[in-house]
Amino acid sequence: MDNEGKSVSDQLNLLADVIKMRRMGLQLTKDEAAKACGLANMTYRKVEDGQPLRDVNYTKIEKGLQLPAGSCLNILNGAKSITLDSGVVIPPPSRDALPDGxxxxxxxxxxxxxxxxxxxxxxxxxxxxxxxxxxxxxxxx
The missing domain is CATH 1.10.12 (Lyase 2-enoyl-coa Hydratase; Chain  A, domain 2)
Structure with missing residues (x-):
């Protein structure tokens, strides 16, 4: 568990969502994203499926999808989002849910x-x- 109380699985799933949102924002298919990142299709698909990769592959994803350096590991270490150079936040901040009841x-x-x-x-x-x-x-x- 990281310092924010989320499990590794939670952070991997958040990273998967962030990567998928970014890929879709760039209007890429999974195969096109894998190619842009210099990864095998199966390796790329693992990240979108919430499976862990070697650190070097996260670096390739950051370069291929034009994400800030270190942003994948930041998510895995507890960050809740990635801010692009343009100021866009992925995932966008969510609205607070209605209080129970x-x-x-x-x-x-x-x-x-x-x-x-x-x-x-x-x-x-x-x-x-x-x-x-x-x-x-x-x-x-």
Whole structure:
């Protein structure tokens, strides 16, 4: 485990995601990326499958995919992202998830408010409002 509490497997999977995002951003197939990196196709595919490689291969990937030097090992040592020279961050920062139970609390609150202040609303209308608000909340977060 690294100093951030993530397992080696977690970091390998994060690196796999970062490498895949970068390859796709460059509009390369896996075979084209392997060639650009000077790696055998199977070796390249291992990194996108979350399998470990020798350090020299990470260096080749950084050069081939135009990543900052040392960025692969930084991810494996606990970094959460890579920042390209252009300022683009891979993976992009994620939004915070809704706190546990918040969505259920909001839905319940809407139902109570509808019952108290909109007694003429049908159950179907109330549920449409609940779904609309829940959908917007989930989309935002």
């Amino acid at each position: 918040l969505l259920d609390d909001v839905k319940a609150g809407i139902r109570v408010a509808a019952a108290q202040h909109g007694p003429d609303l049908t159950l179907r209308q109330v549920e449409k409002i609940v779904d609309l608000v829940a959908g917007r909340l989930q989309k935002k977060y």
